[in-house]
Amino acid sequence: MAVYVAKRDAMELRVHENVDVLSTNLADYISELSEASIKERGAFTLALSGASIVTLMGKLCESPYKRTVDWAKWYVFFADERAIAKNHADSTCKQLRDTLLAKVPIDHSHVYSINDSVPVEQAAKDYEFVIRQLVKTRVISASEIHDCPKFDLVLLEMGPDGNVASLFPNHSALDLEEEWVTYITDSPEPPPERITFTLPVINSASNVTVVVTGVNNAEAARMAIDHESAGVPARMVSPVKGKLVWFLETAAASKLQSVQFSE
Template sequence: MPTLPSIYVFNDADAMAPALAEYILQAQAAALQRHDAFKIGVSGGSLVANLRKALLPVEGVEWGKWQIFFADERLVPLDDPESNYGLLKKDLLEYLPEGTPQPTVFHVDTALLDDALEAADAYEKVLIKSFAAKDSVRLPSFDLLLLGCGPDGHTCSLFPGHELLRENVAWVAAIEDSPKPPPRRITLTLPVVTHSLRIAFVATGGSKAEVLKTIFEEPDAGLPCSLVNEGARGKVTWFVDAPAVQGVAIQKKEWKSPSL
């Protein structure tokens, strides 16, 4: 039996925010004991707003030591509403108080927006430089991946039934037929996601209840989020609000502040 993920349920996003902040600070502290950087991968969507709600009110975030990568990215200009980098900048980074040390953010090469394969290869080289500068490694080890869950169970730009779920060599893969627009994207591959030291899913809203019921009650369905739960055994934590798990049979845990 695979180790089940930890699932924490909160009344709403406001109630979730302090716990999510504590979890991230715990991951940051562990990372900075290993090396002088906090290597974190993020996806887009509502996750970024939840990060702002969680992190801006608290002390102890060492923004200057953060290295932010993207779990996936749409191949659009950085100021396009569909850009995950643009979303992060607009909904989080621009809110940092003046004088705050800025994190290092690795965005897609905008010269390669018309060539998904080249864009994926270039972003993989960015990961190799960061994670394998001194030694050869099979896979990068993110200190933390912060992911969302789509209504269809996709995460990153890994979609149910797509051939990219079988990719086991590349660190970053191109996708040009995304069922969710825009079609041209790059994404971390499933082995890279599950190799991360910690993985947190953030899912809110009643629109997620149906797919979360499948993920937690029928985990053999093969949805990408289910595959992450299975492949990253014991390293996955879910932060959800009550509407997202309405009618879902889960073994939820009570959040207790960790010792940082």
């Protein structure tokens, strides 16, 4: 299973020969971070974004991870979510429940989904309140730099316009500095109403992983990684004191320039 690794500025790039290899190595990586976080502070806090991410995490339901991961100490959050009912087919929460939660013993009270019974603005406020309470009780660490939560891992997928979470190019949400969670009502992808972490929260994490698959995302990956466009949200992902790792498969990495990979 070929994996090619390179360093670019403060980021690490890992290119995988296909999506299956990427999924396996992503499971390895998450498992390692989980073990390290639990050993250090007794918990692993994961914030994820996107249905594709949930699918790629499916390997964690298999051996050896299903047996070796300390699932009881996981706390799961959503870096963004559609403002739809939790039982809707497009809900990331439902997809996570069907793909992972039904198969591994994560405590369901440790999975923090948005309030789907209120308007999206209130849902964002409610979600931020929940996170603030968990920082106070030290379930989530506090950032030493910003007044922000410090998640052990923020796991993002990148879209063809370079968006991460529900932070889209040229959107005013990219400029927010005080809020931890915000809302949008004009997503270019349906549905239009969503909640999302802000960049300061993403960039306060101990580890951030951006996952990119498919040739349709290759141009956006090039612009973000090769610094071709300041307007690409994925380029703005830069953990202040954390580690940034990009997981790409070969088609998504096909347009990268001036990157020297080693096997």
